[in-house]
Amino acid sequence: MKSLGKLLLGTALAGGLMVPAQAQDVVAVLSQNETGATSYNPVSATLLSVGAWLMYDRLVAKDENLQYVPNLAESWEEAPDGMTWTFKLKPGVTFHNGTPFTAQTVVDWLPLYKGSENEYLFDAIDHAEVVSDTEVKFVMKRPEPNLLYNLSTVYASIPDPAAFTELGEEFGVAEVVGTGPFKLDSFEIGNQTVLLRNDDYAWGPGDATGHPAKIETLTLREIAEASTAFLELKTGGVDMLMNVPTDFVGEVEGSGNLKLLELPGTDLVYMPINVTKPPFDDIKVREAVAFAINRQEIVEAVFGGRGKAADGFLISALPESQIAPEYRMTYDPERANKALDDAGWVKGADGIREKGGEKLKVTLWTQSDSIFRRLSEVVQAQLKAVGLEAEILTFDNAAIRDQYKTGEQQLAVRTYLWDNADILEWFFSGERLYYPNISMLNDPKAEELKAAAMTGAKNSAEREANFRAYHEYINSLYPYAPIYEPVQLMGYNTDRVTLPEPLHAARFNTLGFLQLEVKE
Structure with missing residues (x-):
């Protein structure tokens, strides 16, 4: 298990300076409204950055039309009276620690929310039942027309319940055990998160199945001051800004190696x-x-x-x-x-x-x-x-x-x-x-x-x-x-990365980073 001291080591060794990105490494700056997160614990957190989307999966995801598509569940069915939902799960999914993801995982996961800030997401569910290793049934207290949305949010990310319980308050800070395309390497609160590729990942959302990410190491930096973040992009200190302030749109568009990706805002x-x-x-x-x-x-x-x-x-x-x-x-x-x-x-x-x-x-x-x-x-x-x-x-x-x-x-x-x-x-x-x-x-x-x-x-x-x-x-x-x-304006260095256009997702999170390519 990582210690918090180890989490702080990278910046201490470098004196607070970032090491330039290597060939298959990408450095991105988080949006200002995602800075300040103190944990990657989806059960208790009220603020999660894009890193949580990348370290965990959810039962369902959303595409660019806000339609629900498979993620950990490959299909689902609601009873006519809305009092049961049955989810068929993708086979062969494993957590970062090698533990299989099964229907029992889902049964054990839901009770973790009892008494938490995010308990409301699943308040309509009475309990979950194992039908088979790859099929789970939700028995409802009442119909919940918003259930698929709740299951698609970042706060419905699914950790390994056993690791979650064992680690206690350290879960989401010192260690994360999810099924997502990236694993936690280090998390320095208020500064940066370093993620490593999950080479076993083959169950991405929607059509993004069958391959891990093309990035080996992804560093998510927190830079609260927008002008400082843009200067880092302009001078090559980072490869991407998850949010480009409109003040700097003209400079991006006038630069030979910078480009904008515009997405609908949420x-x-x-x-x-x-x-x-x-x-x-x-x-x-x-x-x-x-x-x-x-x-x-x-x-x-x-x-x-x-x-x-x-x-x-x-x-x-x-x-x-x-x-x-x-x-x-x-x-x-x-x-x-x-x-x-x-x-x-x-x-x-x-x-x-x-x-x-x-x-x-x-x-x-x-x-x-x-x-x-x-x-x-x-x-x-x-x-x-x-x-x-x-x-x-x-x-x-x-x-x-x-x-x-x-x-x-x-x-x-x-x-x-x-x-x-x-x-x-x-x-x-x-x-x-x-x-x-x-x-x-x-x-x-x-x-x-x-x-x-x-x-x-x-x-x-x-x-x-x-x-x-x-x-x-x-x-x-x-x-x-x-x-x-707002609209979401992402800026990136075309000498370093290639972004998917069009992006078939509502936000640039899991699907975007799975499709992002690094130039040698």
């Missing part, structure tokens, strides 16, 4: 509003903030015209995002000013509103990288235009999560990465106050609509309708302001 930038902190305990002030944000100006000024203005909490690819017009939040300065007038806040001589001798001043929390800082400065100016003065407080990307848990934030600029409507429950459930529900919303009607959305549907159509109603009601309370829906 993340959203938004501004949570703490409904318990004055002045935002007044819904009129929250309404004003929601309509004071000029989203299109932000798309053009901060993101170079790429991506789109957001008007709700869900990415536009999801049917549950198609809410009624009256619940969409768009730029409307007249409405913002009227809401503040109605709330009794009057503009002073300096343009900042006052009430009862108190200035309308708040704090706006943000992350330390340059894009977040610039975005926050634009938001700050737009709020000031309607008479609200926001002081920007900047936190390190990892530290800000602990700060949120204090509940002291008023406004913040942040992002999430998810492509399912259940993200509404994650960020607005009364059972998740402080973090991740940093809006601190705890509304009885919202809780009723949440329950209907999460557990009350018998089929996909009912689920969509229930989540749409939940989405609309949350928006009517203004616990956040939507800002921006």
Whole structure:
């Protein structure tokens, strides 16, 4: 078993400097929204980087059309009443330690989630039964139209249950035992993860079966500052950026050996509003903030015209995002000013509103990288235009999560990465106050609509309708302001690597790295 000291050895020996990549080695920089992960434990973690996609497999995967395709399960069948699901498993799959993956593995895996942050993924499953070594049945407590999605997420990655139990808190930090195309070599929290190819891998998602990765060693670096990360790409220090800030798109496109791969985004930038902190305990002030944000100006000024203005909490690819017009939040300065007038806040001589001798001043929390800082400065100016003065407080990307848990934030600029409507429950459930529900919303009607959305549907159509109603009601309370829906822009050095185009996957994770080729 690796010791944590060994995990830190690589950087200590090199004095913090990276060793240049060898012929079959690739160095990639993680997206800013994946930095700060402290573990690769899929059961307990609330933040996992792309490394988790590569060290584990899941029962099912998703293709570029968000359709479900085989991964560890080669086929599945749902009973007409939704009360059982049967999965036929791929034969011959083994964990990194040589342990066979069988139906018993799945039976032993599900109970690991009891009492964990991610238990909700499998709350609808009563238990699993072994039908044969390669066939497992889920017996349900209730129908769950979202089960395949839950099984396809990175948090449904399947570790070896025996190794998971034996290693305890060290699992996911000192050692990882999965079935994925890469094995953990070392993990230095906050700095880098080094992965080694699993030469036995032959059960990839979708059509990617029959061969291991073409990369021998993959180093995933964490560089929180976007400009620093881009400089590393430009000077050859790294081979790939998993996310290229729009500031640098022109330089990539103008370079002879750098290229962009553009993928649909599955993340959203938004501004949570703490409904318990004055002045935002007044819904009129929250309404004003929601309509004071000029989203299109932000798309053009901060993101170079790429991506789109957001008007709700869900990415536009999801049917549950198609809410009624009256619940969409768009730029409307007249409405913002009227809401503040109605709330009794009057503009002073300096343009900042006052009430009862108190200035309308708040704090706006943000992350330390340059894009977040610039975005926050634009938001700050737009709020000031309607008479609200926001002081920007900047936190390190990892530290800000602990700060949120204090509940002291008023406004913040942040992002999430998810492509399912259940993200509404994650960020607005009364059972998740402080973090991740940093809006601190705890509304009885919202809780009723949440329950209907999460557990009350018998089929996909009912689920969509229930989540749409939940989405609309949350928006009517203004616990956040939507800002921006990005695209994913990957940059890579064409002298070093060749990327698959088109990529038949929703994200550049397992399938992308399996197809990536290294130039000699």
